[in-house]
Amino acid sequence: MITCSAPAKVYLFGEHAVVYNESAICCAVNIRTRVNIEYSENIVINSSLGTTGIDYEIHPYVSAVVDKIRKKSPYRGVSISIESDIPVGSGLGSSAAVVVATICAFNNLLKLGMDKESIASFGHSIEKEIQGAASATDTYVSTMGGTVAIPARRHLKNPLCNLVIGNTNVFSSTGQLVAKVASLKNIYPEVITPILSTIGKASLRGESLLENEDYRALGELMNVNQGLLEAIGVGCDELSRLIHSSRTAGALGAKITGAGGGGCMVALAENENIDAISREIKNAGGIPIVTGVTDSGVRVDFDNE
Ligand SMILES: Nc1ncnc2c1ncn2[C@@H]1O[C@H](COP(=O)(O)OP(=O)(O)OP(=O)(O)O)[C@@H](O)[C@H]1O
Numbered sequence: 001m002i003t004c005s006a007p008a009k010v011y012l013f014g015e016h017a018v019v020y021n022e023s024a025i026c027c028a029v030n031i032r033t034r035v036n037i038e039y040s041e042n043i044v045i046n047s048s049l050g051t052t053g054i055d056y057e058i059h060p061y062v063s064a065v066v067d068k069i070r071k072k073s074p075y076r077g078v079s080i081s082i083e084s085d086i087p088v089g090s091g092l093g094s095s096a097a098v099v100v101a102t103i104c105a106f107n108n109l110l111k112l113g114m115d116k117e118s119i120a121s122f123g124h125s126i127e128k129e130i131q132g133a134a135s136a137t138d139t140y141v142s143t144m145g146g147t148v149a150i151p152a153r154r155h156l157k158n159p160l161c162n163l164v165i166g167n168t169n170v171f172s173s174t175g176q177l178v179a180k181v182a183s184l185k186n187i188y189p190e191v192i193t194p195i196l197s198t199i200g201k202a203s204l205r206g207e208s209l210l211e212n213e214d215y216r217a218l219g220e221l222m223n224v225n226q227g228l229l230e231a232i233g234v235g236c237d238e239l240s241r242l243i244h245s246s247r248t249a250g251a252l253g254a255k256i257t258g259a260g261g262g263g264c265m266v267a268l269a270e271n272e273n274i275d276a277i278s279r280e281i282k283n284a285g286g287i288p289i290v291t292g293v294t295d296s297g298v299r300v301d302f303d304n305e
C-alpha cells in the first residue's frame with residue numbers, strides 16, 4: 001500500500017482573475033487530503049462521497065486520473081481510498097489536492113518516474129477536463145507547497161500572520177462559478193475586464209507587501225479584492241456575514257477564497273485576534289479553521305510496495 005497526501009490552498013489575491021492570466025498569490029495551507037492505493041482485481045474508489053468504480057458522476061476527478069493513467073500505462077485494477085480534512089467543494093482546492101495526491105500515488109505504485117512539475121501539469125490537465133476552464137494554480141500550489149506568485153510561479157515569503165478560514169458550509173461548484181464570470185464578461189466585456197485586471201494589480205502590489213511583511217496594507221488590499229469579487233458576482237450572503245464579522249473582530253483583511261458562491265472565506269489575523277475572529281465566524285453561522293501556510297506540497301507518507 002502507498003499513501004500520498006497533498007495540501008489545500010487559499011488565495012490571498014486573484015481567484016477568477018487568474019483564469020484570465022492575471023496575477024494571483026496562492027498559499028498551500030496545512031489541511032490535507034490523503035490517498036491510499038494498492039493493487040486489486042478491479043477498480044474501486046472509496047471516499048466520503050461513496051464507493052464506486054470509475055464513475056464520472058460521484059468521482060469525476062479521480063476517475064479521470066484513473067482513466068488517463070490506464071491509457072498511458074495499463075494495469076489491471078487498483079483500490080483507491082481517500083481520507084480528507086479538506087471540506088469538499090468549498091474553495092480550498094479539494095479537487096486539486098485529491099487529483100495531485102492520486103497522481104502521486106499512481107506515480108509511486110506504477111513507478112512512472114514523474115517529477116513534481118509533471119505531476120502538477122498532469123493535475124492541471126485533469127482539472128481542465130472536468131471543470132472546463134481551470135487555471136494551473138490550484139494543482140501547482142498543492143503540488144509544490146509554499147506561497148506562490150502566479151503566473152511567474154515565484155515562491156514568496158510565507159505570511160507570518162495566521163490564516164483563519166471560515167467555511168459557510170454552502171456547497172459551490174467551481175466550474176459553475178467560473179462559467180458565471182465568463183458569461184458576465186461576455187455580456188459586459190468593457191466593465192468586467194478592467195475589474196479582473198484591477199484584481200491582478202492588487203495581487204502584484206500584494207507581492208511586495210508580503211516581501212516587506214506589511215500585513216496591515218496586505219489586509220487592506222485583500223478587502224479591496226473582496227469588493228471586486230462581489231462586483232463579478234461570486235459573493236453570497238453567508239460569505240458576506242463571515243467576512244464582515246471577521247473584520248469586526250480585528251482581522252487585518254478578509255475575503256472569499258476560491259470560487260465563492262458559498263464555500264470559504266479567509267481572514268488574515270494577528271495572534272491576539274485569532275480567538276475573537278474564530279468566535280465571530282461561529283456566531284455568524286460559519287465553521288472556523290485556524291491554519292497557516294505549509295511548505296510541504298504533495299508527498300509520499302507511506303510506501304511498502
Ligand atoms: N475527498 C474527496 N474525495 C473524492 N472526491 C473529492 C474529494 N474532494 C474533492 N473531490 C472532488 O472535487 C469536487 C469539488 O471540486 P471543486 O473544484 O468544485 O471545489 P474545490 O476544489 O473544493 O474548490 P475550489 O476549486 O474553488 O478551490 C467534488 O465534487 C469531488 O468530485
Ligand SMILES: C[C@@](O)(CCO)CC(=O)[O-]
Binds near residue numbers: 135
Ligand atoms: C475560481 C478559480 O480561480 C480558483 C478556484 O480555486 C478557478 C481556477 O483558477 O481554476
Ligand SMILES: [Mg+2]
Binds near residue numbers: 093094096138174
Ligand atoms: Mg477545485
